[in-house]
Amino acid sequence: MYHILICDDEKDIVNALKIYLNDSAYILHEAYNGREALQIMERETIQLVLMDIMMPEMDGIETMVKIREKSNVPVILLTAKSEDSDKILGLNVGADDYITKPFHPMEVCARVKSQLRRYLQLGGSNARKEALRCGGIELDDKEKKVLCDGEEVSLTRTEYEILKLLMENQGQVFSPRDIYRRIWNDSPYGSENTVAVHIRHLREKLEINPAEPRYLKVVWGQGYKCEKHG
Amino acid sequence: MKNTAETVSGSAVKETEGDWALSEKKIKKKIIYKVGRILLALITVAAFFGMSVSELFCREAEREGFYAEVTPMEAAGPYLDRIAQEITSHLVELVAAESDDTVIKDYLVSQGVDVQLYRYKGVYPMWGTNSEPYKPKITLQVELNYYEETGRDIWCGFYISPNDRYYCVYYMRPDCPADAPIREASDSLQTLHDKWGTAMRTATAMEIAFALCIGLRLFLFLKKRRKRHEKREREPGFLVWRLAAPSVCAVGIILTERLMERGIIDWQFFPRILLRSTAATLILVAVLLQGTSVSRFFYRVFRWILRKAGRVICSILRKFPPLPSGILLYVGGSGLELFLCFRTKWYWALAVWIVEKAVVLGAGVYLFVCGKRFLAAGELLAQGELDHEVNTAGMAGPLRRHGENLNSIGQGISRAVEAKMKSERMKTELITNVSHDIKTPLTSIINYSRLIGDQKTENETITEYAQVLLRQAERMKKLLDDLIEASKAASGSMEVHFAPCEVDVLLSQAVGEYQSRLEEKQLELRTVQPEETIRILADGQLLWRVFDNLFNNVYKYAQEGSRVYLNVEKAQDSVRIIFRNMSKFALNISAEELEERFVRGDKSRHMEGSGLGLAITRSLVELQNGRMELLVDGDLFKVTLLFGLLEDEDGTNADNR
Structure with missing residues (x-):
């Protein structure tokens, strides 16, 4: 049973979220501003917070800072602000993920599940040291297995090799040419598109929203990289 | 209690004492100043008298x-x-x-x-x-x-x-x-x-003393005038007429003396001593009366005469067209110079020549300096630096007016530009804010129409209606996003992070993103690009959005089963990226119209989209210092992107194999 706190000043949105997350595994709490959210946090043991940024009395960012003073519970920000600067601000003050309004129910469910799994299952037991890890993605080279938020993902051999290359060198940008040369061991003349297609597939399999990837980032005009996650 | 009262009164006394001391100091200063002025005037007049007397004595000795x-x-x-x-x-x-x-x-x-x-x-x-x-x-x-x-x-x-x-x-x-x-x-x-x-030496000493006195007086006068000028008590022409009066007097005396020496005015009946003493008395009277209503009256009369004369001369000069009058002035001046050179003693000619050269040099330098300032200001104005002001200090007459006009042009333009920028910013801000405010209710609409659609019901029309609601709400969301982006891109309030970008890499990335979708519509992509790596300076993220928009256009509007051409051409210092595809719908409108906001390839508007795509694309390209050209030829739809090549020796050759 997971306790989830939903916090938004718009009652309709809270209700809609409650309907989407209607699962026997979740116990849902609701708050309509930052102050109420903090009060509930004092009373209950919350495992996940879904919170709007623009709220009366105490906004999401301020609440976020207050929450982080005491706990490292995963926080997903809900926001109508789609600007990059707001997202970066949200992530910098300690948010784990964000969802832009208007949101898709599937996306909300997937992100909530992902965060819960990481927080409760993987967060405590990172025993397998030989496995490569990047956020919620885990690559075990011995068993040739890739786990995304604890669930096994089936990849083709090429996709696996590309992912392994990127995860072994987190933060480093590889041009499509480099990737082709390393994976195919061949001159990439005229076949750079292949790499792009494979990476697109990888993103579709590993990312909740392939257009806004969290792990496998596209550096436009230069190449691809796996974002470093602490 | 008593103590404090005492101290308070003590300090008060001190304060008033201080005030009084200050005022006393002021008064003392004023008295010193007044006495000094009168003393200076007396010394001036005495020097003048002494000079005159000793000179006369000198002449008497010569005569003897x-x-x-x-x-x-x-x-x-x-x-x-x-x-x-x-x-x-x-x-x-x-x-x-x-x-x-x-x-x-x-x-x-x-x-x-x-x-x-x-x-x-x-x-x-x-x-x-x-x-x-x-x-x-x-x-x-x-x-x-x-x-x-x-x-x-x-x-x-x-x-x-x-x-x-x-x-x-x-x-x-x-x-x-x-x-x-x-x-x-x-x-x-x-x-x-x-x-x-002895007489000669005395005269020389007196002359020096006189000159010093005059210099000191002039210095004091200028200092005082500057103070007054700062307080804006006097108009700027003040100095001219104030200095003009004594100089006219001096010239008059010199001329009279010269005439007497020539024997034209009888020396015996109008002795020099009388003339000089009259002049000295006049100067003394003028100095003593300075600042009183009498002198002010005389000054006013004098100023009036000078102004009238100046105005008459100006009006006469204005009647002549500038070129002939300029030529006339030049010829007249040259003639006078020639006459002086040939008809008078060489030293007079030399003096005239030196004076003339000095005047011409001064005028030339003055005009040169003014012209240079105007030129610099004009160039800066043309470059769009509207804050620059012409320094009109030291300019006079029409030149000053010209400088002030230039300044007011700059100010006018910068005001207009500022107003335009402000309105553009406000527009963007308004659109962004309104869009955000709309998004919140839209979120609920989308969510609940989706919930309705997911309800298990026997009435299929309800499901169908809910789907319509959802589709339209989604479209509205897309429209809002596009609107924000379009207004931000057009008003330039978007941050651009320039970095070297490899065109072929970006293209392959974009193609990779769209490959499956193009295949879905059986569109065959033909790419032609040079083997060498081409680098441009752009913002990768924005450039991707440009390509995203263009590929999206292709995906939506290209005839299914047709070929899409993507060419990269390298020119000497630029690169062209050309998209060509066959339109699904007849493009019976011009390229300009196509690009206008809210106009779409299909006039019936039955496709999903805001019609802002091309406008956004153009703004994004221009933000990155590129150019976009559109061509519609029958069903052929062609977009050309033009970017400047990044000249980087290691960059262009590093990956060249």
Whole structure:
């Protein structure tokens, strides 16, 4: 049973979220501003917070800072602000993920599940040291297995090799040419598109929203990289 | 309690004392200033008087012995030795008999005298006491100069004037013996010379004192004027007329004196001393009256006259067209200069030449400096630097007006630009804010229409209606996103992070993103690009959005089963990226119209999309210093992107194999 706190000043949105997350595994709490959210946090043991940024009395960012003073519970920000600067601000003050309004129910469910799994299952037991890890993605080279938020993902051999290359060198940008040369061991003349297609597939399999990837980032005009996650 | 009261009153007393001391100091300063001013005026006038008197005394000394109007023998008698007397008397006879110059010269040479014979026609500009140069009788002028350096030498000069002729004879005795009568003569001359020298030195000293006083007065006046000018009490023309009055007086005095020296005004009846003393009295009165209502009245009258005269001259000058009047002025000036060069003494010509050159140089430098300032300001204005102001300090008349006009043009444009920028920013802000506010209710609409659609119900129309609601709400969301992006891109409030971008890498990435979707519509992509790596300076994220928009266009509007061409062409210092595809719908509108906001490829508007895509694309391309060209030719739809090539030696060659 997971306790989830939903916090938004718009009652309709809270209700809609409650309907989407209607699962026997979740116990849902609701708050309509930052102050109420903090009060509930004092009373209950919350495992996940879904919170709007623009709220009366105490906004999401301020609440976020207050929450982080005491706990490292995963926080997903809900926001109508789609600007990059707001997202970066949200992530910098300690948010784990964000969802832009208007949101898709599937996306909300997937992100909530992902965060819960990481927080409760993987967060405590990172025993397998030989496995490569990047956020919620885990690559075990011995068993040739890739786990995304604890669930096994089936990849083709090429996709696996590309992912392994990127995860072994987190933060480093590889041009499509480099990737082709390393994976195919061949001159990439005229076949750079292949790499792009494979990476697109990888993103579709590993990312909740392939257009806004969290792990496998596209550096436009230069190449691809796996974002470093602490 | 008492104590505090005492201290309070004590401090108060101190304060008032301080105030009083201050005011006393002020008053003292003021008194000193006033007294100093009057003292200065008195010294000025005294110096002027002293200068005049000593100069007059000097002239008197000259008149006594240096330029004596006596008969030749009387004059020469006491000073000349026997030979000189003989020669002189014979010379007088010869001149009286109106002998030829050659006869006179021959006689002098035969006497062993080193002779210089000059003959003057017309009026010889005598400087001295000769008031009647046209006397019909013979006049002999003897000039004896005593030279301190050699002591014994006496030069003897004669001016003999029958009618219109002057003869000047110098008799030189460098070997003159040391004994009398020359010694007597020299002694007598020595006394005279000493008198003259003292007078001359005094005059020089007085002149210097006078000049210093005038300079000091001018300095004080300018200082005071600046103070007043800062307080904006006086108009800027103040200095001109204030200085004009004394200078006109000075010029008048000098002119009158010159006329008297020429004998045009009779010297005897209007002695110099009277003129000078009158002038000095006038100056003294003017100085003493300075600041009172009388002087102000006179100044006002004077200013009025000057202004009137200036206005009349200006109006006359304005009536002439500039080119002929300029030529006239130049020719007139040159003629005057020529006349002065040929008709007057060389030193006058030199003086005129120097003054003229100085004036021309000053005017030239002035015009050059002003012109340079205007040029710089004009160039900066043309470059769009509207904050630049022409420094009009030191400019006058039309030049100043021109500078001020330039400044007001700049200010006007910058005001307009600022207003435009502000309105553009406000528009963007409004659109962004409104869009955000709309998004919140839209979120609920989308969520609940989706919930309705997910309800298990037997009535299928409800499901269908819910789907319509959802589709339209989604479209509205897309529209809002596009609207925000379009307004941000167009108003330039988007941050651009320039970095080197490899065109082929970006293209392959974009193609990879769209491959499956293009295959879905059976679109065949034909890419042609040069083998070498092409780098441009752009923002990768924004450039991806450009490609995203264009591929999205292709995906939505290209005829299914047709080919799509993507060409990259490298020119000398630019790169062209060309998209070509066959349109699904007839494009019976122009490229310009197609790009206009809210106009879409299909006029029926049955496709999903905002119609902002191309406008956003263009704005994004222009933000990255690129250009976008659209071409519609029948069903052919062609977009050309033009970017400047990034010249980087290692960059262009590193991956070249």
